[in-house]
Amino acid sequence: MTKTIRTIISMGLATGLCFSASANAQDEAHLQERERLLSLIEAVNGDPDKRKRAIQKGHQRVSFCSNCHGDDGNSKRPEIPNLAGQNPAYLLEQFDLFADGRRKDFVMQTLAREFTLEDKVNISIYFANQEVVRDQEIDPFKARQGKEIFESVCQYCHGKDGKGEAGYARLAGQQKDFMINALKRYRENTDTERAPDEVRRTDARMERVTQHLTDQDIEALANYIASIE
Structure with a gap:
């Protein structure tokens, strides 16, 4: 077991991380x-006709998204995340984060503020129903190291198979470069000397976990995550 994993476990971050009784106000x-967003998605997914219409309408509205994320949600650039197969409630949540400025990106913030709620729900459901295309080169040694970290830390929220739990992000098959950048941004969120405001990401749980990850740990995790089918 690596020093990183021992440190995280010893601080109690790997057990009950998602739903701990000691979760702070931000977690609650x-x-x-997330429960509210899940209910919005379930109201559509629970009706086959509504779900079919949502997928059709979502496809009609992803023309702007496809320039970076691909028409089927498989990213065209390694630093841009795949959206294919992503949990729809998670995607819907990201629209909210961009719209109110908790996540920073000029294009995404603009789109998030212009799309209607119906658009956001339909787009989220459309991408959730697309297949992930895996065409990345994986370093098998790093992936083995990353698997140990993932199983000790990440699976409690993101699932043993990396496909997410109860609206948490699907990680399986995600772009390596995107994962490396995202994890570093979470880690550096509290360090104003290392990350300007516009590139930080804020999430209490992710900040607690990533502050103990080295660059080597993050690269290993990214390789393992990209390899998960």
Whole structure:
């Protein structure tokens, strides 16, 4: 077991991380918001006709998204995340984060503020129903190292298969470069000397976990995550 994993476990971050009784106010608010978004998605997915229409309408609205994320949600650039197969409630949540400025990106913030709620739900459901295309080169040694970290830390929220739990992000098959950048941005969120405001990402759980990850740990994790089918 690596020093990183021992450190995280010793601080109690790997057990009950998602739904701990000691979760702070930010965690609780986050969970409540996720429940609201899940209910919006389930109201559509629970009706086959509504779901079919949502997929059709979502496809009609992804023309702007496809320039970076691909028409089928498979990214055209390694630093851009795949959206194919992503949990729809998670995607819907990201629209909210971009719209109110908690996530920073000029294009995404603009789109998130212009799309209607119906657009956002339909787009989220459309991408969730696309297949992930895996065409990345994986370093098998790093992937083995990353698997150990993932199983000790990440699977509690993101699932043993990396496909997410209850609206948490699907990681399986995600772009390596995107994962490396995202994890570093979470890690550096509290360090104003290392990351300007516009590139930080804010999430209490992710900040607690990533602050103990080295660059080597993050690269190993990214390789393993990209390899998950």
